[in-house]
Amino acid sequence: MILNEASIAEIKEKMVRYPHRKSAVLPAITVAYQQVGHLNDELYREISGIIDVPAGEIAEAATFYTLFPKKPVGKYLIQVCHNISCALLGADSLIGYLEEKLGIKKGETTSDNLFTLISVECLGSCSSAPMMQINDRYYENLTREKVDAILEDLRKQA
Ligand code: FES
Structure with a gap:
């Protein structure tokens, strides 16, 4: 598990603000990025397990935004x-x-x-x-x- 307890709690807290689970994808991605500094397939699967949106759809959203690096980057x-x-x-x-x-x-x-x-x-x-x-x-x-x-x-x- 890459996401820590604080990030998981934050994602869950954000999730309840949206009537549709898919609306929580970007906020969840943002939380993961802020903790880890980049995104990857394992994080998509972990987020999927929390917000119940397919990991593939989370990856699709993430790859659209250059703001979220997909490999480790500098400070x-x-x-x-x-x-x-x-x-x-x-x-x-x-x-x-x-x-x-x-x-x-x-x-x-x-x-x-x-x-x-x-x-x-x-x-x-x-x-x-x-x-x-x-x-x-x-x-x-x-x-x-x-x-x-x-x-x-x-x-x-x-
Ligand atoms: S062309 Fe729009 S910000 Fe550079």
Whole structure:
């Protein structure tokens, strides 16, 4: 069992808020992600056993959201938007700069386990492109200088 008692209790508590069990899938996935830091098949089965929704349906919902990594990631998951507005305003260059600064390629994690870098579809903040999300926070209107400051700040917090 991967989920601890607190997570199981939280999922059960969230479940009762919804008239349909399937509505509890995303809240349950979120609880599992917050405990473990990523999702996997075993967690889908455990969640299935709690909310009585087939594990396959839970996996389908989870794979739709890049916010939920499907393998272990660094302390900071950097998701750079590469969709149209961000692409027009330099997302590729930004990703290249992050790869250079972090010494990794897209999809990789730094050797100190601090940063994982991925690129994702539109994050709904097109008017402030180029942008990225790191864990739960948006960083917008990015420049190389801003990226430097953000990474430095996160390293200090780590
Ligand atoms: S295109 Fe990047 S946030 Fe929408």
